[in-house]
Amino acid sequence: MADIKTKEFKSESRKALNNPQIQKSLVRVIDHFGEARVNAIEEITPEVWEILREKARTIKTHTMSYLDHYLDLMEANVRKNGGVMHFAKDAAEANAIVASLISAKNAKSVIKSKSMISEEMGLNHVLEEMNVDVAETDLGEYIIQLAEETPFHIIAPAMHKSKEEVAKLFVEKAGTKLYKEIPELAEASRHLLREKFQFADVGITGANFMVAETGTLVLVTNEGNGRMCTSAPKMHIALAGMEKMLPSLEDLGVFLRLLARSATGQRLTSYTTFVSGPKREHDKDGPEEFHLIVVDNGRSKMLQDVDLREALNCIRCGACLNNCPIYQNVGGHAYGWVYSGPIGAVVTPMLVGLDQSKDLPFASTLCGRCKEVCPVKINIPHMLLRLRNKSTQNEGAGDKPGVKERVFFSLWFYMVKSKFLYKTSGRIGSGAQKILRMLKLENRIPFFGRWTRSRDLPLIPTKSFRDRWKDVGTAE
Amino acid sequence: MSKRIKASLFITCLVDQLYPDVGLSMVRVLQKAGVDVQFPEGQTCCGQPAFNSGFNSKALDLAHKFLDTFEDSDYVVLPSGSCGSMIKVFYEDLFKEDPALQKRMQAVAGRTYEFSQFLVNVLGVNDVGASFHGKATYHASCHLLRELGATNESINLMKSVQGLEFIAVENATVCCGFGGTFSVKYPDISEAMIGKKLDTIQASGADIVVANDSGCLMQLKGAMGRRKLRTRAVHLAELLDNKVTING
Ligand code: SF4
Numbered sequence: 001m002a003d004i005k006t007k008e009f010k011s012e013s014r015k016a017l018n019n020p021q022i023q024k025s026l027v028r029v030i031d032h033f034g035e036a037r038v039n040a041i042e043e044i045t046p047e048v049w050e051i052l053r054e055k056a057r058t059i060k061t062h063t064m065s066y067l068d069h070y071l072d073l074m075e076a077n078v079r080k081n082g083g084v085m086h087f088a089k090d091a092a093e094a095n096a097i098v099a100s101l102i103s104a105k106n107a108k109s110v111i112k113s114k115s116m117i118s119e120e121m122g123l124n125h126v127l128e129e130m131n132v133d134v135a136e137t138d139l140g141e142y143i144i145q146l147a148e149e150t151p152f153h154i155i156a157p158a159m160h161k162s163k164e165e166v167a168k169l170f171v172e173k174a175g176t177k178l179y180k181e182i183p184e185l186a187e188a189s190r191h192l193l194r195e196k197f198q199f200a201d202v203g204i205t206g207a208n209f210m211v212a213e214t215g216t217l218v219l220v221t222n223e224g225n226g227r228m229c230t231s232a233p234k235m236h237i238a239l240a241g242m243e244k245m246l247p248s249l250e251d252l253g254v255f256l257r258l259l260a261r262s263a264t265g266q267r268l269t270s271y272t273t274f275v276s277g278p279k280r281e282h283d284k285d286g287p288e289e290f291h292l293i294v295v296d297n298g299r300s301k302m303l304q305d306v307d308l309r310e311a312l313n314c315i316r317c318g319a320c321l322n323n324c325p326i327y328q329n330v331g332g333h334a335y336g337w338v339y340s341g342p343i344g345a346v347v348t349p350m351l352v353g354l355d356q357s358k359d360l361p362f363a364s365t366l367c368g369r370c371k372e373v374c375p376v377k378i379n380i381p382h383m384l385l386r387l388r389n390k391s392t393q394n395e396g397a398g399d400k401p402g403v404k405e406r407v408f409f410s411l412w413f414y415m416v417k418s419k420f421l422y423k424t425s426g427r428i429g430s431g432a433q434k435i436l437r438m439l440k441l442e443n444r445i446p447f448f449g450r451w452t453r454s455r456d457l458p459l460i461p462t463k464s465f466r467d468r469w470k471d472v473g474t475a476e
Numbered sequence: 477m478s479k480r481i482k483a484s485l486f487i488t489c490l491v492d493q494l495y496p497d498v499g500l501s502m503v504r505v506l507q508k509a510g511v512d513v514q515f516p517e518g519q520t521c522c523g524q525p526a527f528n529s530g531f532n533s534k535a536l537d538l539a540h541k542f543l544d545t546f547e548d549s550d551y552v553v554l555p556s557g558s559c560g561s562m563i564k565v566f567y568e569d570l571f572k573e574d575p576a577l578q579k580r581m582q583a584v585a586g587r588t589y590e591f592s593q594f595l596v597n598v599l600g601v602n603d604v605g606a607s608f609h610g611k612a613t614y615h616a617s618c619h620l621l622r623e624l625g626a627t628n629e630s631i632n633l634m635k636s637v638q639g640l641e642f643i644a645v646e647n648a649t650v651c652c653g654f655g656g657t658f659s660v661k662y663p664d665i666s667e668a669m670i671g672k673k674l675d676t677i678q679a680s681g682a683d684i685v686v687a688n689d690s691g692c693l694m695q696l697k698g699a700m701g702r703r704k705l706r707t708r709a710v711h712l713a714e715l716l717d718n719k720v721t722i723n724g
Binding site for chain 1: 494496499504507515517528532649651656664665669694697698
């Protein structure tokens with residue numbers, strides 16, 4: 001699996017907040033995506049949008065309930081089309097299948113189009129260890145491959161880099177000249193990748209959707225690189241999380257519209273590639289072998305949890321990231337693993353373990369913006385609450401919940417449970433606050449210090465509402 | 477004589493202990509609208525702080541307490557969107573193990589309203605006859621907007637205030653960064669969020685910013701105080717009760 005740095009959420013988010021380049025990119029890219037999405041919805045009208053969302057939700061809920069059936073159907077149809085479908089229960093198994101296919105072909109070079117599941121698996125690392133030359137062919141992925149980083153955003157992995165940073169990276173890691181403008185950089189990457197496309201032995205792609213009724217794999221891209229990866233090399237290996245399933249081509253129509261408009265505000269992405277097996281007898285081009293590896297890696301466990309299975313409906317459009325006020329401030333790397341933003345905060349704890357990622361469900365104000373924009377209407381805030389509860393219950397977490405917090409809530413609980421304690425606490429609080437203020441100690445109280453360093457505390461009044469209610473209340 | 481509407485106040489712990497004036501204003505506005513206001517003394521907190529921190533069993537205890545206190549009320553009215561969503565949305569979830577209790581809870585939740593929604597949607601009042609001479613903007617509290625679906629109620633009420641010039645700001649529906657314990661667990665992020673919010677409020681030239689949630693108000697007031705802004709953060713009830721004046 002990819003390296004897990006989820007425990008560093010607090011320090012990494014602070015770093016991002018203090019990094020001017022990251023802050024600048026966040027505003028620029030997120031404003032752009034946000035506006036594009038809103039316009040794209042306006043175009044088909046919010047009413048139609050709502051109908052599509054509702055449809056999508058129904059389709060996904062149905063598919064996930066009958067996933068076994070659709071996996072079998074997919075397998076049968078892939079086989080009928082002349083391909084092979086494999087099933088991997090975890091990242092290690094998926095990596096091993098890829099490795100054995102590559103060894104059997106004696107392949108030396110691989111081209112990849114963007115795949116989040118391969119990030120999850122840490123596949124590039126495995127291939128490099130086998131001395132296989134791996135090239136990411138999506139420009140953003142190519143940049144972060146050169147920089148040896150993880151994606152900053154689900155659909156715009158290198159959005160945090162300035163063109164100057166990219167130019168420098170190209171000089172240092174790819175041996176190009178120092179370019180100044182984006183078109184020059186794009187041109188340079190085209191030359192660098194052209195050769196790879198021509199001579200690669202194997203193409204590895206992800207999958208945006210799998211269509212069970214036809215055994216078809218669907219890829220959406222904007223650079224056309226996906227199509228090169230699926231057609232030029234002799235072997236095509238596709239990786240798909242098992243939740244990518246859709247029953248029929250008719251269902252696919254709903255999702256293609258939702259995905260493009262939510263993600264980039266496009267009507268459709270520039271390329272929508274359908275792959276149904278290897279090259280047929282009379283085809284001029286195409287791979288001789290087609291392998292689809294369907295990966296579980298924790299997804300069955302998610303499916304079993306009624307409160308959390310909804311997360312499997314995600315189509316990775318990135319809208320919840322773009323609209324999340326936390327993501328807008330800290331960006332993607334703070335989340336410490338492959339997926340970021342609101343959906344990352346739900347999926348990561350389930351895939352890497354809650355004990356590894358305790359901050360993620362808590363680092364949210366539950367403002368609900370994610371749920372409002374999600375094209376498949378995933379109720380992310382409610383799932384975050386469920387994860388918080390699991391975390392305090394120690395359910396699935398190998399870690400003790402914070403002692404300070406436990407004590408705080410126990411004290412608080414006794415106070416609010418008892419009418420008497422509750423009534424007097426305000427008076428005690430008010431008196432204590434006055435003394436602390438006088439002694440200038442208010443900022444020193446643990447917990448409160450993190451409030452008062454940038455915000456004034458309200459002055460606790462001597463008389464609470466209930467003390468004064470009689471002044472306005474009418475006696476019955 | 478037509479029957480007067482009777483409503484029980486759920487004052488919420490923050491208003492009770494920190495902002496009693498908001499509570500008193502709410503009572504006066506409701507009384508002026510012809511409501512017979514009651515205050516059941518047994519009430520404390522809705523349990524939201526515990527629930528949001530994952531301590532569901534503690535929250536469940538307080539949900540029981542709420543049910544005991546308010547089951548006989550015709551209506552329950554409260555001055556906070558987030559406590560409102562705790563009662564109207566999340567209690568149901570807490571009671572899911574006990575369908576009979578859940579049903580009783582749903583019935584009370586159905587009669588429970590946040591202040592602005594009660595005025596506009598139940599009483600049909602959009603104008604309470606208040607006046608305020610100055611510029612005002614609105615901060616939409618997240619839970620009130622997205623869990624309870626209050627999109628226009630407060631804005632309508634504000635726009636009917638005589639002399640009030642309403643200013644729309646573009647990030648009015650973006651979270652202020654309070655989020656309960658979030659604000660002290662992740663102070664850096666919380667500060668960045670309120671910082672951006674205040675930048676636009678300041679740029680709008682508003683004299684006051686109105687919100688219907690004590691949590692948001694605490695965050696807004698706290699950060700505005702530190703920045704020494706001229707703009708004030710006030711609860712809608714205070715505005716409607718003619719208790720708001722412009723800072724000099
Ligand atoms: S959770 Fe919804 S909004 Fe977020 S990436 Fe997935 S589909 Fe898009």
